[in-house]
Amino acid sequence: MLDSGCRSNDRPAANSSDPEPGVSLSLATQRAQAIEGLRYELSFTIPADPTQPISGHAVIRFGTNDINRSVVLDFSPGADHLKSVSVAGRQSQYRLVKDHIIIPKEEIASEDNSIDIDFRAGDASLNRNPDFMYTLFVPARAHLAFPCFDQPNLKARFALELDLPSSWQAVSNGIESFHETKDDRLRIRYSETQRISTYLFAFAAGKFQIESAEREGRWYRMFHRETDAKKVERNKKAVFDLHASSLKWLEDYTGIPYRFGKFDFVLIPSFQFGGMEHPGSIFYNASSILLDESATENQFLNRATVIAHETSHMWFGDLVTMQWFNDVWMKEVFANFMAAKIVNPAFPKVNHDLRFLVAHYPAAYAVDRTAGTHPIRQELANLDEAGSLYGAIIYEKAPIVMRQLERILGPDKLKEGLRVYLKEFQFSNATWLDLIKILDERTDLDLAGWSRAWVEEAGRPQVRTLLEGDHIGFTQADPQEGRSLRWTQHMDVLIGSGNAVRTIPVDIQSERAELKIPADMSKRDWILPTGGGLAYGDFMLDDSTRGFLLQHLPELKDPLTRGAAWVTLWEEVMDRRVSASDFVDLSMRALPQENTEQNIQLMLSYVTDAFWTFLPESRRAELAPRLEEILRSGLDRASSSTTKATYFAAFRSMVTTPAGVGFLERVWRRQEKIPGLTLAEPDEAGMALDLAVRSVPAAGAILDEQRGRFMNPDRQARFEFVMPALSDRRETRDKWFDSLKDVKNRRREPWVLEGLQYLHHPLRAAESEKYIRPSLDLLIEIQRTGDIFFPSRWTNATLGGHNTRSAADVVRAFLAEHREYPIRLRRIILQASDDLFRVAHAEGVRGN
Numbered sequence: 015m016l017d018s019g020c021r022s023n024d025r026p027a028a029n030s031s032d033p034e035p036g037v038s039l040s041l042a043t044q045r046a047q048a049i050e051g052l053r054y055e056l057s058f059t060i061p062a063d064p065t066q067p068i069s070g071h072a073v074i075r076f077g078t079n080d081i082n083r084s085v086v087l088d089f090s091p092g093a094d095h096l097k098s099v100s101v102a103g104r105q106s107q108y109r110l111v112k113d114h115i116i117i118p119k120e121e122i123a124s125e126d127n128s129i130d131i132d133f134r135a136g137d138a139s140l141n142r143n144p145d146f147m148y149t150l151f152v153p154a155r156a157h158l159a160f161p162c163f164d165q166p167n168l169k170a171r172f173a174l175e176l177d178l179p180s181s182w183q184a185v186s187n188g189i190e191s192f193h194e195t196k197d198d199r200l201r202i203r204y205s206e207t208q209r210i211s212t213y214l215f216a217f218a219a220g221k222f223q224i225e226s227a228e229r230e231g232r233w234y235r236m237f238h239r240e241t242d243a244k245k246v247e248r249n250k251k252a253v254f255d256l257h258a259s260s261l262k263w264l265e266d267y268t269g270i271p272y273r274f275g276k277f278d279f280v281l282i283p284s285f286q287f288g289g290m291e292h293p294g295s296i297f298y299n300a301s302s303i304l305l306d307e308s309a310t311e312n313q314f315l316n317r318a319t320v321i322a323h324e325t326s327h328m329w330f331g332d333l334v335t336m337q338w339f340n341d342v343w344m345k346e347v348f349a350n351f352m353a354a355k356i357v358n359p360a361f362p363k364v365n366h367d368l369r370f371l372v373a374h375y376p377a378a379y380a381v382d383r384t385a386g387t388h389p390i391r392q393e394l395a396n397l398d399e400a401g402s403l404y405g406a407i408i409y410e411k412a413p414i415v416m417r418q419l420e421r422i423l424g425p426d427k428l429k430e431g432l433r434v435y436l437k438e439f440q441f442s443n444a445t446w447l448d449l450i451k452i453l454d455e456r457t458d459l460d461l462a463g464w465s466r467a468w469v470e471e472a473g474r475p476q477v478r479t480l481l482e483g484d485h486i487g488f489t490q491a492d493p494q495e496g497r498s499l500r501w502t503q504h505m506d507v508l509i510g511s512g513n514a515v516r517t518i519p520v521d522i523q524s525e526r527a528e529l530k531i532p533a534d535m536s537k538r539d540w541i542l543p544t545g546g547g548l549a550y551g552d553f554m555l556d557d558s559t560r561g562f563l564l565q566h567l568p569e570l571k572d573p574l575t576r577g578a579a580w581v582t583l584w585e586e587v588m589d590r591r592v593s594a595s596d597f598v599d600l601s602m603r604a605l606p607q608e609n610t611e612q613n614i615q616l617m618l619s620y621v622t623d624a625f626w627t628f629l630p631e632s633r634r635a636e637l638a639p640r641l642e643e644i645l646r647s648g649l650d651r652a653s654s655s656t657t658k659a660t661y662f663a664a665f666r667s668m669v670t671t672p673a674g675v676g677f678l679e680r681v682w683r684r685q686e687k688i689p690g691l692t693l694a695e696p697d698e699a700g701m702a703l704d705l706a707v708r709s710v711p712a713a714g715a716i717l718d719e720q721r722g723r724f725m726n727p728d729r730q731a732r733f734e735f736v737m738p739a740l741s742d743r744r745e746t747r748d749k750w751f752d753s754l755k756d757v758k759n760r761r762r763e764p765w766v767l768e769g770l771q772y773l774h775h776p777l778r779a780a781e782s783e784k785y786i787r788p789s790l791d792l793l794i795e796i797q798r799t800g801d802i803f804f805p806s807r808w809t810n811a812t813l814g815g816h817n818t819r820s821a822a823d824v825v826r827a828f829l830a831e832h833r834e835y836p837i838r839l840r841r842i843i844l845q846a847s848d849d850l851f852r853v854a855h856a857e858g859v860r861g862n
């Protein structure tokens with residue numbers, strides 16, 4: 015229990031040489047150079063009641079080559095959580111500053127330092143629930159719970175002891191070495207781990223069931239809380255098989271056996287991520303591992319992928335770890351890359367190239383075309399900002415770049431280089447540049463130059479197609495003035511003539527590349543440099559190809575070519591070489607003929623954007639009846655439930671005609687059914703909100719009735735939170751928005767975002783414009799108090815519904831007034847307002 019007696023050493027002192035809050039790069043660099051042989055012995059006493067404190071004890075042992083400097087530990091919970099600190103058995107004259115405990119240099123020796131700390135654990139990263147708890151320390155949240163050096167490049171051995179209610183189970187990175195039940199308490203000790211980073215140290219404890227299985231001489235254990243025994247039975251064999259086959263594949267590929275001893279994994283209800291790669295103890299979101307009988311092929315593919323992804327991290331991320339979180343993208347990109355190699359062959363019916371295209375290119379372009387884009391590799395001054403690194407450039411652009419790298423090197427050389435890299439840096443840390451150096455020795459190409467353009471700088475090349483007699487030329491230019499970057503890349507250029515299509519590989523390295531037109535293609539109809547689904551950039555089509563696609567795109571035979579053509583044509587819309595109206599017309603002609611689910615999803619998402627943001631209101635009204643008819647017939651025609659769900663979501667999002675809204679209302683009232691589509695509670699709640707934002711006459715009654723329909727109390731609470739944002743009374747909406755200024759009302763971020771999206775719905779945009787400025791004014795505080803994705807989602811939800819010049823002016827004025835604004839937040843605003851600026855600019859050009 016917490017000792018609340020007085021302590022002599024907890025005055026925060028203002029000393030100019032004190033470390034800044036968080037974990038700064040300079041502190042981390044200094045410590046990584048000085049500290050050696052780091053070991054932690056940690057113990058936690060965990061009560062069953064999640065409101066009762068967890069007490070902890072830490073022994074931190076290390077040597078240092080810098081005895082002229084005090085030692086700075088990271089610990090956030092503050093003075094009332096710290097009971098005693100002693101060094102080498104003597105009480106320490108430590109000082110406490112924000113986020114740190116400073117041990118005076120006089121108490122530190124060059125070898126065998128041992129710091130003993132009694133503390134109460136901070137709960138912020140311990141995810142405490144009534145029957146279970148689990149740690150989640152990525153990216154630097156271990157020091158929110160216990161004192162440590164919380165940086166990825168101070169790897170340490172962790173020994174752990176847990177004192178738990180006797181009915182609980184527990185799992186951690188290490189092997190259980192001691193287990194004793196006494197009265198109503200259980201004590202478990204885990205043997206020391208290999209050297210791992212703090213963000214990878216983990217344990218989970220609580221009422222779990224354990225399944226185990228042996229595969230090729232290795233035992234695997236699955237911890238879970240599923241009550242449906244049949245569901246567990248149905249899934250477990252496949253889940254163990256997938257882990258075992260991923261592990262074997264990785265051992266073969268890397269040439270390095272699995273190095274973390276035992277292999278357990280924990281299925282956690284409503285886990286924050288899909289999975290987290292703690293060595294020896296992977297955590298997963300339970301619902302993506304234990305699938306229902308109705309699971310689609312996509313869900314099976316996703317499950318295999320997440321298992322392969324986390325298992326890949328045992329080598330990429332866990333064995334070799336980034337020096338600093340600026341390179342966090344590397345472990346993610348390699349885990350994805352390996353997962354695709356491991357899993358895809360087992361799903362031969364899926365068009366994996368198309369899936370890759372649809373999953374990565376549109377999202378990467380949506381950021382990379384904006385003034386707020388940034389390099390894959392970003393600078394990071396302090397780990398407390400690590401959250402803002404994550405986004406489409408890391409998750410979607412980086413995989414595209416990695417695929418290019420494999421094309422350039424060839425799969426064998428890449429594998430060879432990765433083996434050297436893993437071997438050289440195992441149980442240690444490395445940077446992207448360390449890897450590039452290894453790979454550079456294996457190619458004639460200037461890989462450092464390649465990396466500069468693709469990884470260390472922001473943006474994408476502008477590529478033009480030029481028709482020159484019997485040649486086709488491709489030129490590239492850097493859109494950013496004064497930089498003159500050249501992006502080396504491999505393109506599969508497609509040329510079409512009548513029914514014939516030829517794929518011609520072209521490498522572009524300098525300003526220009528060209529290809530000779532094959533004799534049988536002299537009467538070509540179209541040239542698509544992106545056609546093979548590989549090339550990345552802002553592509554300007556030649557006029558005849560553009561004209562051809564606007565007529566005949568739906569007739570292209572190959573689904574990947576069609577997907578690539580849609581992506582390229584949308585970029586032409588963004589650059590105003592194709593009108594949004596023509597794009598929507600073409601899509602409406604194409605949808606009835608398209609039978610590939612991936613392409614239907616792609617087109618519907620572009621059409622939704624075009625409809626609400628890029629079409630003038632008059633054109634919207636003109637198009638609506640036919641568009642709704644097409645969406646409804648797509649809904650009838652679709653053969654899979656996922657395609658039906660895609661069409662229905664698009665319909666709900668774009669419906670505006672009285673007939674269409676009437677249909678939606680009948681479905682919500684359960685007077686009409688959609689054959690083959692089961693609508694669950696969240697769908698009905700969404701429909702009720704969609705009807706309300708369209709101001710149907712019965713809006714108020716519909717919301718009230720929906721509130722009474724809920725079986726699930728969490729969903730009901732969320733609905734009640736969002737309701738006022740849809741009120742037909744302006745004062746109610748004002749009050750709801752004002753309430754968000756209090757952090758307490760922003761805690762449930764998904765609820766806030768849903769409300770904001772309806773508040774700023776395009777149909778309500780004129781009335782909600784006044785909320786833009788105060789929302790931007792709050793952004794710094796949102797970043798300070800919110801979770802990692804909240805600032806960008808908050809900004810997107812605020813600006814996504816607007817498309818007028820006056821809304822754009824509000825954002826411009828804000829940016830102009832805040833020239834010294836934090837750069838990452840500025841980028842977030844520039845990303846979120848990009849569409850708005852494009853439309854407003856077009857309006858200006860049209861002279862309205």
Ligand SMILES: [Zn+2]
Pocket residue numbers: 323327345346349
């Ligand atoms: Zn990952």
